[in-house]
Amino acid sequence: MPELPEVETVARGLQRSVAGQKILSVALGKTDFIDNPDVLESELSGRNVVRVERYGKFMLLWLSARQGSNNSGGEAALLVHLGMTGMLVPRPAAEPHVKHTHVVMQLGDGRELRYIDPRRFGRMAFLEGETLAEELGRFGLDPLEMRLEQFSARIHQRSARIKALLLDQRVFRGVGNIYADESLWKAKIHPAQLARRLKPEQLQKLYAALQSVLQKAILLRGSSISDFLDAEGMPGEYQQHHRAYGREGKPCFRCKTPIRRAMVAGRSSYFCPNCQPPPRSEKKKKRMAQKRRTR
DNA sequence: CTCGATCCCTGGACGC
DNA sequence: TGCGTCCAGGGATCGA
Numbered sequence: 231m232p233e234l235p236e237v238e239t240v241a242r243g244l245q246r247s248v249a250g251q252k253i254l255s256v257a258l259g260k261t262d263f264i265d266n267p268d269v270l271e272s273e274l275s276g277r278n279v280v281r282v283e284r285y286g287k288f289m290l291l292w293l294s295a296r297q298g299s300n301n302s303g304g305e306a307a308l309l310v311h312l313g314m315t316g317m318l319v320p321r322p323a324a325e326p327h328v329k330h331t332h333v334v335m336q337l338g339d340g341r342e343l344r345y346i347d348p349r350r351f352g353r354m355a356f357l358e359g360e361t362l363a364e365e366l367g368r369f370g371l372d373p374l375e376m377r378l379e380q381f382s383a384r385i386h387q388r389s390a391r392i393k394a395l396l397l398d399q400r401v402f403r404g405v406g407n408i409y410a411d412e413s414l415w416k417a418k419i420h421p422a423q424l425a426r427r428l429k430p431e432q433l434q435k436l437y438a439a440l441q442s443v444l445q446k447a448i449l450l451r452g453s454s455i456s457d458f459l460d461a462e463g464m465p466g467e468y469q470q471h472h473r474a475y476g477r478e479g480k481p482c483f484r485c486k487t488p489i490r491r492a493m494v495a496g497r498s499s500y501f502c503p504n505c506q507p508p509p510r511s512e513k514k515k516k517r518m519a520q521k522r523r524t525r
Numbered sequence: 526c527t528c529g530a531t532c533c534c535t536g537g538a539c540g541c
Numbered sequence: 542t543g544c545g546t547c548c549a550g551g552g553a554t555c556g557a
Contacts, residue, residue, distance in 0.1 A: 231550075498550085
């Protein structure tokens with residue numbers, strides 16, 4: 231569930247608390263979510279965490295070259311995806327490891343940077359040089375850095391549903407189910423609307439909605455739905471500002487019509503059936519269902 | 526290109 | 542209290 235605002239929150243926290251720290255050694259538990267556990271283990275120890283930043287839904291821990299190496303591999307980084315339930319948190323080494331602690335990095339100041347993930351939907355990888363560049367190149371625009379023209383260009387002639395495109399990390403990096411639904415609600419666009427059908431005014435509205443929703447969410451340190459906590463163990467507050475996501479049956483904040491839930495692009499999607507009018511294709515589907523019932 | 530289905534995994538909700 | 546069952550959900554992958 232960590233999406234752009236949650237990952238940004240964690241990354242900022244880690245930048246404050248672990249940037250500059252040296253990784254002395256690494257201990258691994260379950261490793262099925264790690265690209266190449268042996269490489270990760272051997273490459274991490276002895277490096278400094280230079281800087282922590284967000285890249286889409288990933289955290290990027292930029293690493294120094296190791297002493298004695300000529301840094302032939304180019305820039306190196308630890309890539310961390312939190313999946314649904316991942317947490318990356320610094321703790322005093324003396325504190326017991328909670329269940330599902332799978333990666334423990336001993337830091338120079340006596341703390342440990344721990345990766346905890348019950349479902350292991352996350353991902354961790356040590357990457358450097360060309361491999362790293364290639365991996366990062368797979369992803370689309372950062373929603374907070376793109377201009378309107380770039381946003382529109384990525385969307386306007388695609389035949390997929392707008393929600394599917396918003397969720398596609400190759401198109402935009404960092405948007406997930408919550409913020410896609412919230413943005414679409416704010417822009418009054420139905421999630422199943424075909425992207426190429428959107429008018430310029432709608433694209434402009436969606437662009438603005440996406441940015442304001444994400445910025446406000448970052449300000450409130452993300453949404454804590456199930457158990458999201460930031461690097462300091464604090465929950466976010468944006469869930470109190472949700473207008474669509476998770477509000478099935480509750481009145482729309484604009485028109486009081488009950489919020490509906492439907493599967494779009496394989497994800498449960500929340501929307502106001504009045505403010506976000508369904509596209510023709512959806513109406514057709516409804517008529518078919520009606521026919522079946524009356525038959 | 527776009528879609529849906531399937532798998533990964535565990536905890537929480539729910540029914541009995 | 543304790544089972545069993547179902548579901549959520551990002552992303553990879555595969556077939557239609």
